[in-house]
Amino acid sequence: MPEFDTSHVKNIVLLGHAGSGKTTLAECMLFEAGIISRRGSIAERTTTGDYHELEQERGNSIFSKLLHTKWRGYKINVIDTPGYDDFVGEVISALRVADTGVMLLNAMMGVEVGTDIIWDYTEQFKTPMIFAVNKLDDDNADFDKTVKESKAHFGNKVVVVQYPRQVGAGFHEIIDVLRMTMYKFKDAGGKPEKLPIPDEEKAKADELHKELIEAIASNDESLMEKYFDKGELDEDEMKNGLKKAMIAHDLFPLFCLSAERNMGSGRLMGFIDNVCPSANEMAPQTTKSGDKLTCDANGPACIFIYKTISEPHVGELSFFKVYSGTVKIGMELENEGTGVTEKISQLFLVEGNKRTSIHELVAGDIGATLKLKNTHVNNTLHARGKNYELPPIEFPPHNMTVAIETLKKGEEEKLSQAMHQLREEDPTLLVEVSTELKQTLIHCQGDMHLAVAKWKIEHQHKLEVKFIKPKIAYRxxxxxxxxxxxxxxxxxxxxxxxxxxxxxxxxxxxxxxxxxxxxxxxxxxxxxxxxxxxxxxxxxxxxxxxxxxxxxxxxxxxxxxxxxxxxxxxxxxxxxxxxxxxxxxxxxxxxxxxxxxxxxxxxxxxxxDPQILEPIYHVDVLCPDDLTGAVMGDLQSRRAIVEGIDSEGHFQKILAKVPLAEMDGYSSSLRSITQGRAKFKMNFFAYVALPFDLQRKLIDDYSKTEKEEFV
Ligand SMILES: Nc1nc2c(ncn2[C@@H]2O[C@H](COP(=O)(O)OP(=O)(O)OP(=O)(O)O)[C@@H](O)[C@H]2O)c(=O)[nH]1
Ligand SMILES: [Mg+2]
Structure with a gap:
């Protein structure tokens, strides 16, 4: 018998702008559930999530991590994701398998650019979402502003379930307007005392309670009738109504946290257990051939690989979600994409870099297996006699290109193997051997993404490489x-x-x-x-x-x-x-x-009248208002044509056309101009005539090096 049946497994993904506190919150959840006996911290480099050497060196998450907690009869699988935009591929693959997203908001910063970008993906997946306002213990925290910005960005679907009695050093009490209770924490956080709402908070709590009920009722006719009849909804009615509205992406409940002080994570986990949908409450997956795959532990086995990592001395670890049936050790499953039959010889629960062997995983659960022969990210494995293939994760196009070379001659083959391995683990990294430019190109998301690739090549593949400016494919x-x-x-x-x-x-x-x-x-x-x-x-x-x-x-x-x-x-x-x-x-x-x-x-x-054409890209930069001038100035120094500025919530989106030749180093330059508070996207637009002086220079340079091959 599995320890948890499908309806007692919840899959959540922690999301948010870099530094909003996701890894710290994950640590609280593990601690509260008794999985770890001491809470690690980012400063001491001791969190379960950020275990990778590179993450500890840099102080932020780079890879998504699967963790799990057992909490009051439920298993909560938690995927902690990195907030830096460069690692958005990790966020997208986690979103593909999660059934609820918890979006952390830094109470000092409100809605940040990263929040906005990740939100777009959650909208695509229609992931049920919770907001959690974190860092309420900080003196600069501003809860009301954060709520206001959330409503401005994501609409009135954001409903307050909790508010802090006080923010800053005095943050000890959270008032819960669903339960109409006040949670009072000791300095060390952990399990709070439940108290009645103090008189001076009653009016505010009643008002927010009413808002919450009305929001829930307005999404459900029968609840609306009950509300009209009784003038109230009981806690169960509210929970059921919230669940339905979350599944429909109609309401996003908002909670309070101080992950650093471990305040609020227990109630959040309770809400996840009681209200957030389990996989079998979500719409069934549709396979490529149109079959509806019910999330049922007794159905035919079907799993989807959302991520792989290569562990030194261990081999390739494949992370998957069971979409139907029960996967057991010894089972043989067919890979619809590659045609191979894979034997599941090991199954694991995962805790960062720790693995616990298990015998089976039921529909709706997430786990890992080792050493599959020919199975990759986006592949579906299924029981014999079926042809299930689930829709793949679509990764975003690249934002940056560099050329790579080995320092020593003759190591090209080794480099190509290393790049193959890197690509296997990270589908947002593309390698191209360009016959046109006579360079090996790496297309990636940004400078941090590239730094991670370099680290892996040097540490895991023992190859010394350098990145050089890619040549431009002129016409x-x-x-x-x-x-x-x-x-x-x-x-x-x-x-x-x-x-x-x-x-x-x-x-x-x-x-x-x-x-x-x-x-x-x-x-x-x-x-x-x-x-x-x-x-x-x-x-x-x-x-x-x-x-x-x-x-x-x-x-x-x-x-x-x-x-x-x-x-x-x-x-x-x-x-x-x-x-x-x-x-x-x-x-x-x-x-x-x-x-x-x-x-x-x-x-x-x-x-x-010959002419050289150069590739021009559409570049969109999203940044807070106060940075617009600096971002525009930098773009203009890159021969950009700024075509307009649109408002997106309290951000500005600058739309420009920029020659590719001028985009070298843009990712790091934008980061330094804006202290990481802006993001950009670029897409090919067209080939356009190169200005005359630059054309002259290119022709002169070429004629100096040209050795005419006379046939
Ligand atoms: N004051 C305060 N600091 C916090 C809180 N939660 C996290 N921090 C600090 O904020 C910093 C970032 O926390 P992380 O948990 O690494 O944030 P993250 O969202 O995982 O960041 P990325 O992985 O880079 O996206 C660390 O220094 C934490 O100690 C909080 O509730 N209050
Ligand atoms: Mg993190």
Whole structure:
């Protein structure tokens, strides 16, 4: 028999801006549940959650951690997530498997940019949410402002369940307007005394109690009727109504905390047990083939892998949620994605870096297993005879790119293996071997994300690497029509080489008119793999060049498009019309026409007002009002065009278009300008003409290094 059945398992994820107190709260929860006998602290680097060397070094969470507590007959799985935006992938994967989110708000700061960004993801998942206002023990805490900002950002769906009698050093009492009780804590926190609400707080507590009841009743017709009849709802009615409204994402109850002093976590856990939904109360998952997967311990087994980590000396640990059935040791499950059959030889409950072996896990629960053969994040494993595949977690696009090199030559293969492993553990990290730029690129979320990757490469893979500025993938094109001809002639001993080509080139755009003075005999439209088109016309008349040589001419043109005449970048959007030429009865061959085609194209290109295009990105920066000026100033120094500023709650969203070449180091620069109070996102917009002076410089630099490969 499992220790907890499905309805007694709750999965929560701790969310919030960096430093809001998630890891400290997780520690309180473990302590309150008796899982640990002493509360560790961030300052002493002794928390269960932040056990990783790198987290202790930096003083913040980097990876999501699975923990669990046993609390009054319930098992609460707690996933502590990192608040820094660079690690948002960890937040998204945790949200995918959690059934309730606890959003921590730092009472000194109110709603922060990180809160806002994470909120967007919770909206996508429609995760039932609780707010917990933390750090109420701090003298700068402002509970009312925090509530006001929460309502301004997230609407009146935020309902106060608790408020502090006093904030700052005197924070010892929490008034609970659901239970209509006051909790009074000793200095050391822990279990509070339950007291009646003092007279001077009655009016406020009654008012908030009424607001809470009305909010609950307004989301449920039958409760509304009861409320009208009785003028009151009892505690059970309120709890049931709250649960329904939380599942529907209609109400977000707000609680009070001082995680540092361990005040308020017990009541929060009680609320999670009693009110927050367990997995079987959430909507069933729908598989790719349209099956509805009921969260039932007696159903066919089905688990979803949301995270993997590679533990030194242990191997790959896969974290999963059981979406249906009961997973037992010895079970064989099929991986719908990779087709392998995996034997579950070990099952664990996890406590940070500690693991406890167990025999089975029921539907709704979260645990880990070791050494799966070919199963990765986002894979579904299921019982034989089924074809379940659950929708994958969608990770966000990258925000930053650098090139990576090993310090020692000859370690490229080792680096590629290390990068493969890193990517396996962290789907928000992308590795690209760019043949165009001749660099290995790492696409990631920001400078902290990159620092973690470097640490892993150096410590876990024992490789020394450096990051360098990535080259920019420029493009070349032309702005006007030009014509050129080239005769390739070579007489050497035996057979010679001869080919002559007359060519017109024009800037290509969709719907452009056909040439009226040429006789088009064949049209080839090539979608270039680097974007844009090459349109190639055969306009030869009177058999000046044999049709069999046209592919060779195209080959020559394509070769030069691949290695553009100005800077060696890819060329795009050009129409080439070959309209005349000459052949030699003996010496003409494919190679001669390829060379003639290439050289004619190159000469025409130079006369066609050639132009370098650079990649431009949409950059959105979200920041508090007082930082708008500093952020804009920095953007303008990066050749940005600021297109507008939108208000988002009490934040400003600056919308700009910025050349990729100017985005180098933006992640760390923004962090230092704003002390981590701003976030940004970037997405490719378009290729746009490079300013003339920069174009001149690039061409000059290229011509210094260019070694023309003459075919
Ligand atoms: N005064 C006060 N400080 C707190 C409280 N909770 C946490 N802190 C402190 O705030 C800092 C950040 O706490 P963490 O628990 O690491 O916050 P986090 O949300 O896990 O941070 P990230 O993992 O970086 O996202 C630490 O120095 C804590 O000691 C609190 O209730 N009151
Ligand atoms: Mg943390």
């Amino acid at each position: 070349e094109t032309i702005r006007k029509m030009a014509e050129a001809n080239y005769r390739h002639k070579k007489q050497s001993g035996g057979s010679g080489q001869f080919g002559e080509v007359y060519m017109r080139i024009e800037p290509w755009h969709e719907g452009m008119a056909e040439p009226t003075d040429l006789n088009i005999r064949a049209r080839d439209v090539h979608d270039l793999e680097w974007g844009g088109k090459l349109v190639f016309y055969n306009c030869i008349v009177g058999g000046a060049i044999d049709t069999r040589f046209l592919p060779s001419i195209l080959k020559g043109v394509m070769e030069k498009m691949h290695n553009g005449p100005l800077t060696g970048s890819y060329a795009r959007d050009i129409r080439v019309s070959v309209y005349d030429g000459k052949m030699h009865p003996v010496d003409s061959n494919d190679i001669s026409f390829k060379i003639a085609g290439l050289q004619a194209f190159r000469q025409a290109f130079q006369q066609a």
